[in-house]
Amino acid sequence: MPKTRTAYILLFRGVGGATQLPTASLRAALTQAGFENVATYINSGNAVLRSHLPREKVIASVAKICEDKFGFTKAIYAPTLGEWDVLVQNNPFPNFEAGKYLHAVVLASDPTKEAIEGLRSFAVEGEKIEVVGRVAYLYTPHGLGTSKLGEKFDKGIGVPNTARNWNTVLKLLELAKKAAG
Structure with missing residues (x-):
């Protein structure tokens, strides 16, 4: 077999x-x-x-x-x-799929509610953060690099993580489907 x-x-x-x-x-x-x-x-x-x-x-x-x-x-x-397909399907911001402004952050473990709320306090108008399972979704319409939420995220979330922008998320989904054969 x-x-x-x-x-x-x-x-x-x-x-x-x-x-x-x-x-x-x-x-x-x-x-x-x-x-x-x-x-x-x-x-x-x-x-x-x-x-x-x-x-x-x-x-x-x-x-x-x-x-x-x-x-x-x-x-x-x-x-x-x-799991990656679920990550894409669980996007809580389906209206904000514009590649470089939406990020999926894979988390090594569950962050605390306090950590998430603490990060929300840095969000300026239009920015959003939601955690679904062990993925944090960040929407930063003014750019992640200029965002206080983006700047504070890594330490503020309190768990090891790695982030990818939505363009990369979708490309990796396509490549993984090919790899699956």
Whole structure:
């Protein structure tokens, strides 16, 4: 009986600026390690692959490859295609799907209600934050980089996380569907 294969979206925390993961080398290393249908998306810590391994083993294997080959030791998140599809469907701001102003933030654990309310206090007119499950959705129509909510989010949410803008979210969904075969 063939083993079930799952498509995973790999989200590398903290890629960009001084920390780089070269996409072509990463694709080659992951493929060489036996992962299937490997693809990367832009040079900011995004990849998809298919594997028969459970999530924990995928993350451990990818983390070892990244440390050994690229000196990268930051957190890696690996939602499945199914979980990513739910993330897209759960968007509480369906009228605000304009790519760079809407962000989905994958959270490592549940934030407190106090943390969420504290962050809401930084939102200016038009900005919004909602947490659905272990995903925070941020809408910052004036830009995340100029937003006080955006500036305070990482420390304010109180749990490890990694964010992607909506354009990237949708592209990763498309790539993961291809990876799933």
